[in-house]
Amino acid sequence: xxxxxxxxxxxxxxxxxxxxxxxxxxxxxxxxxxxxxxxxxxxxxxxxxxxxxxxxxxxxxxxxxxxxxxxxxxxxxxxxxxxxxxxxxxxxxxxxxxxxxxxxxxxxxxxxxxxxxxxxxxxxxxxxxxxxxxxxxxxxxxxxxxxxxxxxxxxxxxxxxxxxxxxxxxxxxxxxxxxxxxxxxxx
Numbered sequence: 001x002x003x004x005x006x007x008x009x010x011x012x013x014x015x016x017x018x019x020x021x022x023x024x025x026x027x028x029x030x031x032x033x034x035x036x037x038x039x040x041x042x043x044x045x046x047x048x049x050x051x052x053x054x055x056x057x058x059x060x061x062x063x064x065x066x067x068x069x070x071x072x073x074x075x076x077x078x079x080x081x082x083x084x085x086x087x088x089x090x091x092x093x094x095x096x097x098x099x100x101x102x103x104x105x106x107x108x109x110x111x112x113x114x115x116x117x118x119x120x121x122x123x124x125x126x127x128x129x130x131x132x133x134x135x136x137x138x139x140x141x142x143x144x145x146x147x148x149x150x151x152x153x154x155x156x157x158x159x160x161x162x163x164x165x166x167x168x169x170x171x172x173x174x175x176x177x178x179x180x181x182x183x184x185x186x187x
Contacts, residue, residue, distance in 0.1 A: 032059065033125060033142055039065045042155040046078050047071040048138035051155055052127045053085060053095060055140055056181060059125060062091035082129070082179050094182045095127075099175065107175030113167065119180055120144050127179035128152060130169050139163060 036058045042051040050070035057063045070090075074080065086097035099112050119126045126141040130152065139152035139161075150166035163169065170176050 031143075036065075037140075037142075037153050037155070037160055040155055041068075041158045043068055043071050043157075044074070044076045046076045046080075047074050048154070049080055049082065049085065049127075050074045052138045052140050053090065053179075055153075055155075056095075056125060056127065057091055057093065060091075060093055060181075060183060060187075062093060062187075082127075082177050085179065092184060092187055096180050096182070098178045098180055100177050101175060103174040103176065105174060109171060109175060112170070112175065112178065115180070116141055116150060116178065117144060120150075124181065124183075128166065128170075129176050129178075130163065130166065131173045131176075132163070132169070137161075139166070141166060 033055075036055055040051070040055050040058065042048060047070075050073070054063070054067060054070050058065060058067065063069075082097040082100070085095045088095050098115060099108075101107055116126050116128075120141065120143060128139050128141055129136050130139050137154050139154045141150045141152045143151050145151060145164070148167070149164060152163045152166045154161040154163070
């Protein structure tokens with residue numbers, strides 16, 4: 001009985017050590033952008049463009065996680081577009097509208113996808129307009145999967161929407177616009 005009690009005490013005392021070591025393992029798949037997306041909210045139904053730009057600014061660490069100034073200024077503006085932020089410098093980062101072209105069979109899809117790949121490989125994210133359901137929404141392309149597809153995030157209030165077939169959606173609509181950004185070397 002004494003031996004069983006000793007063994008039980010030993011097992012109970014060692015159990016927390018296994019739990020602690022399991023919790024301290026480094027997650028090599030962590031990306032700070034996950035933290036940005038999970039803590040961000042789109043606060044107005046039609047503030048998708050400024051919401052995406054705020055996520056980029058938070059990702060670049062030029063504003064804090066409580067920053068919603070662009071959405072508060074925009075609110076529910078329904079006639080806005082990427083052109084409202086084209087060549088606009090915010091907190092040292094300059095945003096640029098790209099591929100404002102007719103969405104038809106002549107749209108340069110390969111060039112669009114190569115541009116996105118280049119931006120992702122340089123450590124940046126890309127803002128994109130995607131047709132989902134009956135309308136268009138603004139997403140941030142987060143990464144490219146091993147099979148070449150793009151994964152994009154959108155916020156609907158505090159809810160995160162993940163699209164794993166971004167290229168397919170773009171092909172179906174014969175193209176779309178994107179926004180890229182430049183960070184000065186001094187930052």
